[in-house]
Amino acid sequence: MSLKLLKQALNTAAPLPRMWRARELKDHYDVVIIGGGAHGLACAYYLAKDHGITDVAVLEKSYIGSGGSGRNTTIIRSNYLTPEGVRFYDESVKLYEEMAAELDFNVMFSQRGHLTLAHTDAAVRTMRRRAEVNRLQGVDSRLIWPDEIKRLCPPIDISDHPRYPIQAALYHPPGGVIRHDAVVWGYAAQADAGGVHLHQQTRVTGLQMEGGRVVGVETHRGRIGAGIVLNATAGWATTIADMAGVRLPITTFPLQACVTEPLKPFLDVIIVSGSLHVYVSQSDRGELVMGAAVDPFASYALRGSLSFIEGIAGHMLELFPSFAPARIMRLWAGLCDMTPDYSPIMGFTPVEGFLVDVGWGTYGFKAAPVSGKRMAELIASGQTPDLLRPFRLSRFAEHDLVGEKGAASVGH
Amino acid sequence: MLLLSCPNCGPRNVAEFRFGGEVHPRPAQPAHLSDASWSDYLYMRANTLGVQKEWWYHRAGCGLWFLAERHTQTNEVTATYRWQPADTTPSI
Numbered sequence: 001m002s003l004k005l006l007k008q009a010l011n012t013a014a015p016l017p018r019m020w021r022a023r024e025l026k027d028h029y030d031v032v033i034i035g036g037g038a039h040g041l042a043c044a045y046y047l048a049k050d051h052g053i054t055d056v057a058v059l060e061k062s063y064i065g066s067g068g069s070g071r072n073t074t075i076i077r078s079n080y081l082t083p084e085g086v087r088f089y090d091e092s093v094k095l096y097e098e099m100a101a102e103l104d105f106n107v108m109f110s111q112r113g114h115l116t117l118a119h120t121d122a123a124v125r126t127m128r129r130r131a132e133v134n135r136l137q138g139v140d141s142r143l144i145w146p147d148e149i150k151r152l153c154p155p156i157d158i159s160d161h162p163r164y165p166i167q168a169a170l171y172h173p174p175g176g177v178i179r180h181d182a183v184v185w186g187y188a189a190q191a192d193a194g195g196v197h198l199h200q201q202t203r204v205t206g207l208q209m210e211g212g213r214v215v216g217v218e219t220h221r222g223r224i225g226a227g228i229v230l231n232a233t234a235g236w237a238t239t240i241a242d243m244a245g246v247r248l249p250i251t252t253f254p255l256q257a258c259v260t261e262p263l264k265p266f267l268d269v270i271i272v273s274g275s276l277h278v279y280v281s282q283s284d285r286g287e288l289v290m291g292a293a294v295d296p297f298a299s300y301a302l303r304g305s306l307s308f309i310e311g312i313a314g315h316m317l318e319l320f321p322s323f324a325p326a327r328i329m330r331l332w333a334g335l336c337d338m339t340p341d342y343s344p345i346m347g348f349t350p351v352e353g354f355l356v357d358v359g360w361g362t363y364g365f366k367a368a369p370v371s372g373k374r375m376a377e378l379i380a381s382g383q384t385p386d387l388l389r390p391f392r393l394s395r396f397a398e399h400d401l402v403g404e405k406g407a408a409s410v411g412h
Numbered sequence: 413m414l415l416l417s418c419p420n421c422g423p424r425n426v427a428e429f430r431f432g433g434e435v436h437p438r439p440a441q442p443a444h445l446s447d448a449s450w451s452d453y454l455y456m457r458a459n460t461l462g463v464q465k466e467w468w469y470h471r472a473g474c475g476l477w478f479l480a481e482r483h484t485q486t487n488e489v490t491a492t493y494r495w496q497p498a499d500t501t502p503s504i
Contacts (some may be wrong), residue, residue, distance in 0.1 A: 236461075238457075238458075238459040238461075239461050247452065247456040248456065248457075248459070249455035249456050249457060250457065250459055251433070251434075251457050251459050252459055252484075296430070296431055297426075297431035298431065298433070298434075298459075298466075298484065299484050299485070299487055300461055300484050300485045301484075301485055301486065301487050303487075307427055340454075340455050396451055396454075396455040396456075397447070397448055397451045397452075398451075399451065
């Protein structure tokens with residue numbers, strides 16, 4: 001890549017070629033993926049690369065990566081609470097570690113360490129439990145005390161002055177941040193090179209059913225026949241599932257995030273506080289990227305609110321008094337499909353030919369590679385891979401939930 | 413949506429309220445439901461894109477649970493009112 005870049009820098013005549021092509025809409029595809037985010041594109045990429053299934057279309061109503069994939073705060077980690085969750089997200093971290101070479105694209109993955117703070121005895125117990133579950137699954141994760149927190153993160157206030165003093169932290173060294181746009185573009189470019197058709201600005205308006213199975217997708221550009229339809233949308237997952245008559249246990253909430261003006265590099269690690277409902281990392285450009293829990297009421301509105309800014313600023317200053325002069329430059333929202341157990345829903349539905357990769361709450365981006373790879377395996381084999389079985393839709397009817405609230409509700 | 417009108421207290425900042433989710437009537441005879449219908453009631457939601465009837469609680473005010481009709485994309489509230497038995501008539 002670097003040699004290519006150098007050659008391009010010296011070549012003033014021609015711009016870089018397009019990373020993916022605009023294609024004609026065919027009247028039939030073996031697999032139609034609804035949603036051109038990291039999940040849908042990763043699935044398309046792995047279908048082509050691992051399984052030789054190239055008659056695939058990805059339909060995106062806006063531009064690719066315009067939804068959750070471009071709105072998240074890019075944190076990647078695997079220190080979850082359940083063995084099922086830890087195994088699943090750990091494969092994702094490993095795929096992220098190889099991604100730049102795999103996609104021939106610099107995704108700028110920076111494994112700088114992830115600290116989840118505990119401010120109460122109950123939180124310390126949860127962190128200790130997570131550390132043990134993580135280590136049993138071979139994930140690097142341990143409980144550390146305020147002196148080590150201060151060594152890893154000098155600007156943090158570990159005194160007993162704040163209302164909720166820091167008592168301990170779950171330290172997860174492989175946790176990191178990445179350039180999320182690059183992940184989307186890398187998957188899109190390689191999926192395109194593998195023969196997948198990417199259709200941007202293509203809105204799905206309905207699904208065509210025949211004898212209880214899905215046989216096609218209606219878009220505002222025309223009808224497409226389909227062997228298999230995968231709903232890989234976020235925020236809009238229930239609106240697509242409604243078209244197939246499939247009910248989902250999902251409620252959509254906005255999640256807000258913001259960045260400050262750029263500052264000189266001083267914050268090496270990612271700091272998360274579940275008790276204070278905030279988290280922060282410093283981007284390569286120097287901006288402090290900050291987020292919180294989902295908004296207090298369900299909505300499809302992508303709006304910011306003053307109460308979010310007030311809350312996040314107040315809590316952030318309890319952790320980092322030195323942030324006070326920093327000005328917030330931008331604020332945005334994304335849509336999060338929350339499920340009852342804070343775990344996603346992947347795999348088959350009661351409607352034949354209609355698959356889902358939805359319910360990604362506030363943790364979808366970090367799972368894109370593994371979910372794409374394993375959903376492609378599911379489509380190619382017709383069988384649910386072991387890694388995905390805990391996250392099947394039927395777990396709700398079977399009362400076999402995967403409770404991740406303790407590790408997923410704020411701790412992005 | 414910055415203001416929500418409590419049937420007792422009138423328009424107040426939405427921060428005074430707690431959101432109680434979409435109206436989701438309890439089954440008439442839970443003991444006689446099939447397992448599938450019961451888990452459907454427990455977990456599945458309409459997640460309406462459009463005007464939704466939903467519960468709100470005036471937590472930092474009079475303590476009333478009441479109903480609102482709100483558009484979930486614009487957050488425009490078209491009505492708030494007190495609960496009546498007909499609002500939660502069981503569908504199963």
